[in-house]
Amino acid sequence: MTLFEECIHALGRNCKVLSKKETNRLFTELGEKYPFTDWGRIDWEKVKNRFYMESSDEIIKYLKREIPQLNSIVYIIWDEASCLL
Structure with missing residues (x-):
């Protein structure tokens, strides 16, 4: 089992892998x-409101406090060259 497959399995049945069209959108x-930087990462130095958090629990608490109407969809961006083949 690849690391990608292990992550999908760990996320459970509510996990959905997006199609190429959905990913592009x-x-x-x-x-x-x-x-974004020239090498494809968010350029955090140019983001005005940014916070350092050490765990996913901190992120969830922040989002629930700051954006209570936020839906429960979370996107995990994964870059694995073998997925593009």
Whole structure:
């Protein structure tokens, strides 16, 4: 089992792998909202409101406090070259 497959398994039955079309739409939206470096990472130095968090629990607590109407969809961006073949 690959690391990708292990992660999908660990996330459980509510996990959904996006199609290429859905992935492209998500990346387009992300690119419109955040500045990116030439090597494809979010350029956090250019993001005005940013916070350092050490765990997913901290992120969830922050989101629930700051954006209570937020839905429960969370995107995990995974880059594995073998998935593109």
